[in-house]
Amino acid sequence: xxxxxxxxxxxxxxxxxxxxxxxxxxxxxxxxxxxxxxxxxxxxxxxxxxxxxxxxxxxxxxxxxxxxxxxxxxxxxxxxxxxxxxxxxxxxxxxxxxxxxxxxxxxxxxxxxxxxxxxxxxxxxxxxxxxxxxxxxxxxxxxxxxxxxxxxxxxxxxxxxxxxxxxxxxxxxxxxxxxxxxxxxxxxxxxxxxxxxxxxxxxxxxxxxxxxxxxxxxxxxxxxxxxxxxxxxxxxxxxxxxxxxxxxxxxxxxxxxxxxxxxxxxxxxxxxxxxxxxxxxxxxxxxxxxxxxxxxxxxxxxxxxxxxxxxxxxxxxxxxxxxxxxxxxxxxxxxxxxxxxxxxxxxxxxxxxxxxxxxxxxxxxxxxxxxxxxxxxxxxxxxxxxxxxxxxxxxxxxxxxxxxxxxxxxxxxxxxxxxxxxxxxxxxxxxxxxxxxxxxxxxxxxxxxxxxxxxxxxxxxxxxxxxxxxxxxxxxxxxxxxxxxxxxxxxxxxxxxxxxxxxxxxxxxxxxxxxxxxxxxxxxxxxxxxxxxxxxxxxxxxxxxxxxxxxxxxxxxxxxxxxxxxxxxxxxxxxxxxxxxxxxxxxxxxxxxxxxxxxxxxxxxxxxxxxxxxxxxxxxxxxxxxxxxxxxxxxxxxxxxxxxxxxxxxxxxxxxxxxxxxxxxxxxxxx
Amino acid sequence: xxxxxxxxxxxxxxxxxxxxxxxxxxxxxxxxxxxxxxxxxxxxxxxxxxxxxxxxxxxxxxxxxxxxxxxxxxxx
Numbered sequence: 001x002x003x004x005x006x007x008x009x010x011x012x013x014x015x016x017x018x019x020x021x022x023x024x025x026x027x028x029x030x031x032x033x034x035x036x037x038x039x040x041x042x043x044x045x046x047x048x049x050x051x052x053x054x055x056x057x058x059x060x061x062x063x064x065x066x067x068x069x070x071x072x073x074x075x076x077x078x079x080x081x082x083x084x085x086x087x088x089x090x091x092x093x094x095x096x097x098x099x100x101x102x103x104x105x106x107x108x109x110x111x112x113x114x115x116x117x118x119x120x121x122x123x124x125x126x127x128x129x130x131x132x133x134x135x136x137x138x139x140x141x142x143x144x145x146x147x148x149x150x151x152x153x154x155x156x157x158x159x160x161x162x163x164x165x166x167x168x169x170x171x172x173x174x175x176x177x178x179x180x181x182x183x184x185x186x187x188x189x190x191x192x193x194x195x196x197x198x199x200x201x202x203x204x205x206x207x208x209x210x211x212x213x214x215x216x217x218x219x220x221x222x223x224x225x226x227x228x229x230x231x232x233x234x235x236x237x238x239x240x241x242x243x244x245x246x247x248x249x250x251x252x253x254x255x256x257x258x259x260x261x262x263x264x265x266x267x268x269x270x271x272x273x274x275x276x277x278x279x280x281x282x283x284x285x286x287x288x289x290x291x292x293x294x295x296x297x298x299x300x301x302x303x304x305x306x307x308x309x310x311x312x313x314x315x316x317x318x319x320x321x322x323x324x325x326x327x328x329x330x331x332x333x334x335x336x337x338x339x340x341x342x343x344x345x346x347x348x349x350x351x352x353x354x355x356x357x358x359x360x361x362x363x364x365x366x367x368x369x370x371x372x373x374x375x376x377x378x379x380x381x382x383x384x385x386x387x388x389x390x391x392x393x394x395x396x397x398x399x400x401x402x403x404x405x406x407x408x409x410x411x412x413x414x415x416x417x418x419x420x421x422x423x424x425x426x427x428x429x430x431x432x433x434x435x436x437x438x439x440x441x442x443x444x445x446x447x448x449x450x451x452x453x454x455x456x457x458x459x460x461x462x463x464x465x466x467x468x469x470x471x472x473x474x475x476x477x478x479x480x481x482x483x484x485x486x487x488x489x490x491x492x493x494x495x496x497x498x499x500x501x502x503x504x505x506x507x508x509x510x511x512x513x514x515x516x517x518x519x520x521x522x523x524x525x526x527x528x529x530x531x532x533x534x535x536x537x538x539x540x541x542x543x544x545x546x547x548x549x550x551x552x553x554x555x556x557x558x559x560x561x562x563x564x565x566x567x568x569x570x571x572x573x574x575x576x577x578x579x580x581x582x583x584x585x586x587x588x589x590x591x592x593x594x595x596x597x598x599x600x601x602x603x604x605x606x607x608x609x610x611x612x613x614x615x616x617x618x619x620x621x622x623x624x625x626x627x628x629x630x631x632x633x634x635x636x637x638x639x640x641x642x643x644x645x646x647x648x649x650x651x652x653x654x655x656x657x658x659x660x661x662x663x664x665x666x667x668x669x670x671x
Numbered sequence: 672x673x674x675x676x677x678x679x680x681x682x683x684x685x686x687x688x689x690x691x692x693x694x695x696x697x698x699x700x701x702x703x704x705x706x707x708x709x710x711x712x713x714x715x716x717x718x719x720x721x722x723x724x725x726x727x728x729x730x731x732x733x734x735x736x737x738x739x740x741x742x743x744x745x746x747x
Contacts, residue, residue, distance in 0.1 A: 063701040252700035290717040383718035485695040490730040
């Protein structure tokens with residue numbers, strides 16, 4: 001029988017962790033979330049000799065003190081779940097900082113296997129690393145690798161195998177923290193050993209973390225019912241800060257000192273060489289060219305994704321149209337026919353239609369991330385975003401929102417700080433996505449002949465201004481304080497691989513399907529039901545629940561000068577905003593009306609004035625994002641509360657803005 | 672007293688006081704921004720903030736808000 005073991009991959013961001021994960025597990029992967037948080041959890045499996053190995057890819061972390069949710073997740077897994085081995089991926093070309101995490105992993109009592117990746121880059125920098133010596137000092141296997149070229153995987157698998165086999169005999173490398181502090185650690189260790197609630201943790205690790213004033217560990221000790229240890233640690237901390245230094249600084253210092261000592265023995269440093277990466281940076285973050293280059297890159301991203309996506313989206317549209325026809329001609333029961341064609345097929349179609357965009361945007365985004373450009377984009381735009389209460393990392397998601405808010409909101413995962421991320425998610429739907437354009441074109445063409453372009457542009461501008469205001473307001477109301485400090489690594493530029501970008505794209509796409517897809521599908525079926533009943537299939541839409549709802553809410557919109565049709569169209573726009581156009585087509589009995597339809601425009605001129613039309617466009621821009629966006633907001637915030645808040649505030653804001661436009665229009669003497 | 676924000680791009684400086692406190696301060700320390708460390712200011716972003724520094728052989732960016740709290744001495 002084969003034995004089953006669990007291992008975890010840990011390492012700093014940008015060290016090639018994903019490449020190693022893919023290399024180890026091949027296609028046997030599963031992507032999900034860590035329970036309770038929106039941090040991605042990737043699981044994979046592989047077999048080596050007589051061992052079935054399950055691999056958990058931990059989020060990229062710089063250290064094991066829980067600064068972000070990602071790090072908390074990684075640390076909890078290591079100290080609570082105690083995997084049989086932890087593969088620590090270290091960027092050889094950046095070994096000094098990378099070893100800091102290694103030291104912490106060893107301190108936590110993990111069975112570490114060091115995968116010393118990017119050996120080629122280190123060599124190119126003229127660095128020479130004595131891996132055997134390093135292994136000896138760390139008392140852990142060290143495997144040199146060049147993962148992108150597939151070098152070192154066999155050795156790594158062997159090393160993991162060996163490490164797991166001899167697993168039980170514990171041997172840990174320990175850093176000495178100086179005589180004074182060591183005495184304190186040893187004494188605390190004794191107390192930790194006596195506390196029954198702390199049995200599963202390594203005593204020395206708990207002691208050190210207590211002295212570092214680690215809130216999470218203090219909580220663990222409190223939960224273990226050993227208050228006296230906390231008091232004792234507190235008094236030792238005071239002692240250390242009196243005699244030596246602030247304890248947190250002291251421990252960080254000592255760890256780096258230790259790393260320096262190791263490197264003194266195992267590393268021959270290279271000379272600083274002028275690299276291609278430095279050259280690229282001269283241009284890409286240039287004082288004058290930096291921003292234009294960035295904007296050009298973004299423009300190219302859009303052009304690429306939307307021009308490539310359009311034929312696929314059309315094909316999906318045609319396919320579901322065809323499928324609907326096939327279904328309707330083969331099902332005789334009208335109620336069932338309507339459910340299948342309009343409800344289910346229509347529902348699945350409206351989920352899948354987003355896929356080409358999501359796939360392509362994530363493909364490009366992953367290329368940008370893997371190449372290192374994403375950090376430069378954040379670097380270049382940070383100041384502007386900081387002014388409105390966000391961070392540079394929010395810029396790309398905001399910009400993607402002009403394409404489609406769904407992938408844009410998924411792209412906020414690169415923002416570590418939860419507050420910054422929530423604000424970015426909540427204001428993102430105000431970026432006018434491409435689905436709103438048909439609504440603008442229809443109305444602008446009917447009421448603002450000659451100045452359509454400017455009117456449509458004003459909608460985009462309105463969205464941006466509102467996003468800025470809302471971001472400032474949200475910061476004031478719910479997320480007090482400044483955006484979190486920027487602590488961002490600028491990794492060297494690297495050639496991204498199509499394979500890893502393709503995998504990334506696939507993961508995001510399938511996650512969207514699984515998570516947001518369900519909500520969208522349900523929403524579409526509900527809307528179908530409301531627009532078909534109580535009359536049943538084939539009955540007039542004016543007798544449906546939706547129409548009743550429209551009539552019922554119409555008084556709210558009466559001050560804005562809108563009839564019940566306008567209200568009902570908005571209800572349909574809930575599914576996807578371009579459906580507003582189709583809904584109007586249905587009302588006026590114009591089948592297959594598109595946004596350029598002149599008969600439809602003529603009909604609208606009877607129902608709106610230019611002022612009420614403009615207010616309606618603004619309302620369509622702002623009110624509830626489409627179902628897909630709501631689905632993805634739920635998925636990414638992990639909270640119904642924030643999802644409902646997003647819907648509610650956008651409803652309120654839409655009404656407010658439309659009312660202001662109407663009032664201002666009348667004041668200025670427009671009809 | 673020289674602050675990190677006063678150091679011109681291309682110049683090196685040694686950290687003599689790390690004034691960023693709290694979780695962010697700890698994070699900077701873990702990223703190698705510790706007292707005694709020699710760092711190099713690489714560039715300032717096009718809009719004047721943030722700045723990019725080289726520390727422990729890699730590049731890190733931080734805002735002037737925090738950089739202004741880091742006291743350094745310029746080294747040749």
